[in-house]
């Protein structure tokens with residue numbers, strides 16, 4: 001498995017642990033963590049745990065289904081950077097009620113989704129051409 005894809009899966013597991021801890025702390029004492037904690041927990045779980053896991057597994061598995069290489073390893077590297085700078089920014093934004101941070105992080109998270117989608121479409125297209 002490519003080091004980057006393994007990294008996606010490891011990071012996903014860490015976000016899962018973090019998101020669970022945030023929710024449990026919130027249930028123990030709602031004042032322990034400042035900010036919009038439900039939003040923070042929800043997106044750490046969905047963008048962090050679930051989506052990063054999908055990224056890591058899909059980047060590994062989908063090209064292998066067709067027996068063709070991933071269209072661009074560099075695009076997938078930038079996807080990793082965008083996703084993992086975007087989500088922390090969004091988290092910071094929800095912790096300090098800063099819409100600006102959430103917007104900036106959201107744009108980066110969205111860019112990661114776009115890069116992933118493009119890379120997957122172009123990978124499958126190579127298959128169509130062959």
Ligand code: HEM
Nearest residue numbers: 019020021023024026027038039040041042043045046050
């Ligand atoms: C580890 C176990 C989990 C616990 C203890 C937990 C607990 C909670 C609690 C207490 C809330 C409501 C917070 C509030 O309104 O004060 C919540 C909301 C939410 N949770 Fe979880 N949760 C867990 C796992 C997950 C997972 C695995 C996902 C998604 C993959 C998830 C997604 C969400 C979402 C989307 C919300 C709504 C956030 C919002 O209103 O913006 N949770 N969770």
Ligand code: HEM
Nearest residue numbers: 039042043046047050051090102103105106107109110113
């Ligand atoms: C591109 C990255 C994303 C950004 C910038 C983003 C931003 C936001 C914002 C600002 C809200 C609050 C909306 C409001 O209160 O008016 C929200 C709510 C929510 N988002 Fe996201 N989000 C993103 C990705 C996702 C993804 C991928 C999922 C699910 C897989 C998701 C699930 C949710 C859920 C369940 C809520 C709560 C809706 C509710 O309380 O009615 N988000 N998101």
